[in-house]
Amino acid sequence: MDKYTTVTATGVKYNNEHDEYHAFEDGVKAVFEKTVTEGKKLFKTNAEGLFEVFLDSLPKEARQYYNCNSCRHFINRFGGLVTIDDNGKMTSVMWDVDFTPSFFKNSVSALKNKVMTSKVKGVFVGESRVLGQPMAGGESHLSVTIPRELVSRSSLLTAGQVAAEMLQDFKILTNALLEYSIGTVDKALTLLNSEALYRSDRVLGNAEWFKKIHVQRNSAKNSTEKTNIVWLAVATAPTGFTHIKNNMIGTLLDDISSGLLAEAVARRFAEKMNPSNYMRSTSAPTQNSIVEAEKIVEKLGIANSLARRYATLEEIPSFLWKNSGLQKVAREINSGVFGSITPKEKINAPISEMALPSTTMTWDKFKRTVMPTADNLEVLVDNPNRFMALVTAADETAENILQWNNPFSWYYHGGVDGEIKRRVEDAGGRYENNEIRVSLIWEGLTDLDLHCVNPRGEHIYYSTGSRKDRFGGYLDLDMNGMDKSSQTPVENMRWSSNAPEGRYKFYVHNYSERVNQFKGTPFKVEMEINGKTFVYHGQPLRNDSKVTVFEFDYVKGQQPNITNSGSYTSDDTWTIQANNFVKVNGITTSPNLWDGNENTQSGNHVFFLLDGVKDTSEGKGRGFFNEMLKPELRQIRKTLEAFTKDTPIEDAELSTACGIGYNNDSEWNLTVKVTANNSTRIIKIDRWD
Numbered sequence: 001m002d003k004y005t006t007v008t009a010t011g012v013k014y015n016n017e018h019d020e021y022h023a024f025e026d027g028v029k030a031v032f033e034k035t036v037t038e039g040k041k042l043f044k045t046n047a048e049g050l051f052e053v054f055l056d057s058l059p060k061e062a063r064q065y066y067n068c069n070s071c072r073h074f075i076n077r078f079g080g081l082v083t084i085d086d087n088g089k090m091t092s093v094m095w096d097v098d099f100t101p102s103f104f105k106n107s108v109s110a111l112k113n114k115v116m117t118s119k120v121k122g123v124f125v126g127e128s129r130v131l132g133q134p135m136a137g138g139e140s141h142l143s144v145t146i147p148r149e150l151v152s153r154s155s156l157l158t159a160g161q162v163a164a165e166m167l168q169d170f171k172i173l174t175n176a177l178l179e180y181s182i183g184t185v186d187k188a189l190t191l192l193n194s195e196a197l198y199r200s201d202r203v204l205g206n207a208e209w210f211k212k213i214h215v216q217r218n219s220a221k222n223s224t225e226k227t228n229i230v231w232l233a234v235a236t237a238p239t240g241f242t243h244i245k246n247n248m249i250g251t252l253l254d255d256i257s258s259g260l261l262a263e264a265v266a267r268r269f270a271e272k273m274n275p276s277n278y279m280r281s282t283s284a285p286t287q288n289s290i291v292e293a294e295k296i297v298e299k300l301g302i303a304n305s306l307a308r309r310y311a312t313l314e315e316i317p318s319f320l321w322k323n324s325g326l327q328k329v330a331r332e333i334n335s336g337v338f339g340s341i342t343p344k345e346k347i348n349a350p351i352s353e354m355a356l357p358s359t360t361m362t363w364d365k366f367k368r369t370v371m372p373t374a375d376n377l378e379v380l381v382d383n384p385n386r387f388m389a390l391v392t393a394a395d396e397t398a399e400n401i402l403q404w405n406n407p408f409s410w411y412y413h414g415g416v417d418g419e420i421k422r423r424v425e426d427a428g429g430r431y432e433n434n435e436i437r438v439s440l441i442w443e444g445l446t447d448l449d450l451h452c453v454n455p456r457g458e459h460i461y462y463s464t465g466s467r468k469d470r471f472g473g474y475l476d477l478d479m480n481g482m483d484k485s486s487q488t489p490v491e492n493m494r495w496s497s498n499a500p501e502g503r504y505k506f507y508v509h510n511y512s513e514r515v516n517q518f519k520g521t522p523f524k525v526e527m528e529i530n531g532k533t534f535v536y537h538g539q540p541l542r543n544d545s546k547v548t549v550f551e552f553d554y555v556k557g558q559q560p561n562i563t564n565s566g567s568y569t570s571d572d573t574w575t576i577q578a579n580n581f582v583k584v585n586g587i588t589t590s591p592n593l594w595d596g597n598e599n600t601q602s603g604n605h606v607f608f609l610l611d612g613v614k615d616t617s618e619g620k621g622r623g624f625f626n627e628m629l630k631p632e633l634r635q636i637r638k639t640l641e642a643f644t645k646d647t648p649i650e651d652a653e654l655s656t657a658c659g660i661g662y663n664n665d666s667e668w669n670l671t672v673k674v675t676a677n678n679s680t681r682i683i684k685i686d687r688w689d
Contacts, residue, residue: 020101027099032144041235047080047118057107070141074132084232088225123166125159126151169242176244182214198270271488285638293639307394308623310655318594322586364689377584380671388661408591411622429477429492437494442523444515447480450491455502513543573617583611610659618648664688
């Protein structure tokens with residue numbers, strides 16, 4: 001509304017020349033900009049009838065003049081917005097008499113009083129940056145511009161739907177605060193910080209955040225401030241943190257609350273957190289789910305983002321250490337007649353020719369004291385479960401689908417980091433020091449059984465009296481049948497020595513399907529013979545169905561020639577032989593820690609990128625994992641998992657960002673040959689810190 005404008009209302013003339021309306025507009029903007037500083041969130045209150053409060057506090061003769069539809073809309077819709085501080089105290093973001101010309105002070109004072117005696121009812125999510133209508137009918141009106149981060153960025157939901165989801169988050173978090181005492185949270189934090197829980201770093205941040213909200217809420221002076229603290233937590237929480245009951249932290253708190261012993265809590269936690277189960281779907285998507293997923297992928301514009309390829313060393317933006325003599329390799333394909341053949345890699349001196357390490361230290365110490373002055377590093381490759389590869393988007397221009405600000409992801413050998421070993425040993429089976437070992441894992445309470453017919457025709461299986469043969473062969477674990485039940489079961493058969501020569505036949509039988517009656521249960525079988533590992537990736541096996549996983553003739557001291565056709569891989573898919581030192585081209589962290597924007601919820605990994613190491617398999621199922629994806633994609637996780645399961649990773653022959661990986665969850669026992677200043681020494685890194 002412009003100054004010096006004379007209007008007639010009910011026969012009364014009014015002139016606003018001295019009202020300083022533009023100063024009033026500027027004052028509202030100034031208060032808003034001062035209050036809504038960087039990082040502040042906005043909240044809606046239940047303050048109603050604000051425009052009437054505004055008008056009723058003006059002189060009677062001016063009320064009709066300021067009865068403006070644009071300003072009515074602004075004050076009623078946005079005039080009740082507030083911010084909340086860490087103590088739960090509200091601040092009006094629009095109204096402050098110190099920034100108001102005299103004519104409007106009564107109205108602003110009344111508005112502020114109305115807002116400050118109201119209650120917060122939700123998080124404000126903007127549809128656009130400008131609130132209000134700055135110009136209409138040739139006149140200016142009340143409006144403000146909100147920070148960019150307060151505007152909804154969801155491609156799937158409207159601003160109103162995002163706000164509605166936050167209302168549900170508020171209810172869920174409030175219930176969790178009432179259900180789990182701060183004492184229970186403290187016990188959980190003690191366990192998580194003790195490193196007694198597998199992959200505890202995935203949950204530690206959530207637990208610390210929940211404890212902080214508990215403390216803040218308990219220190220609030222009244223119920224209104226307690227409620228406001230919860231609203232602030234909802235508005236600022238990392239993705240998924242508010243869903244305490246449905247997260248792994250909820251499982252942990254439930255187990256502690258029920259009085260389970262620490263050993264039982266740790267075992268159940270490990271079962272839930274194992275990589276083959278954590279955030280993984282246990283059944284295939286329905287047709288309707290696939291159709292819905294296609295709509296979401298189209299709406300998000302990420303169709304090209306799903307294709308993945310192996311990364312190269314030159315693409316890695318962040319190194320902890322890099323070989324200074326490394327030559328840049330052009331990313332090109334050998335187009336000769338034999339271009340598709342992978343040459344045999346150079347084999348370095350075997351460990352038997354080297355002195356065993358005499359110095360042991362942690363990774364933290366090695367990084368600080370040894371690595372900065374190292375001219376050359378070589379590592380002993382002695383554990384195929386440590387093999388890893390970095391993967392990136394096949395289309396460099398595609399929208400990023402990962403939680404962090406780069407398109408790189410990673411996987412370990414077979415996509416599982418020692419999960420079979422963990423299950424066998426936790427259940428009391430014998431995993432190491434065997435001549436022949438075959439281990440079976442799957443998910444859920446279905447009863448799968450591992451069978452073997454040995455070279456003498458003896459049948460080893462779950463039946464009493466048939467779990468051993470005459471040569472020391474022994475089915476030492478049988479789950480969801482004769483032995484204990486588990487959601488993360490394992491069966492284990494092994495010959496520690498004296499395995500007879502001849503034809504072996506191993507097969508899996510779905511004795512009782514209890515989870516996916518129509519689709520069956522997928523599984524994985526790992527066979528180790530004389531230190532070499534073979535892995536069979538079993539398709540869903542239906543009730544009472546059988547499938548041969550390994551059939552071969554065994555000669556002592558030789559590796560088996562597996563005759564049955566099947567979806568198995570072996571250590572040979574990696575182009576480096578085990579038990580050899582291999583040159584390190586560079587050392588980096590996992591991509592979730594790059595860019596100075598750490599996403600520690602996805603783990604802390606260190607990757608030693610090695611010269612000549614490649615995974616020559618197709619890498620199906622390893623292009624990305626659900627736990628790595630942006631939150632909006634989790635609703636279609638079954639479809640995405642089915643997609644990546646059947647989609648190969650491109651450019652395996654060009655990959656140069658492969659090697660071995662370690663994290664802060666387990667022991668390292670990594671042997672490193674360090675060359676610095678023309679001298680060489682051997683160091684063993686035993687753990688993270």
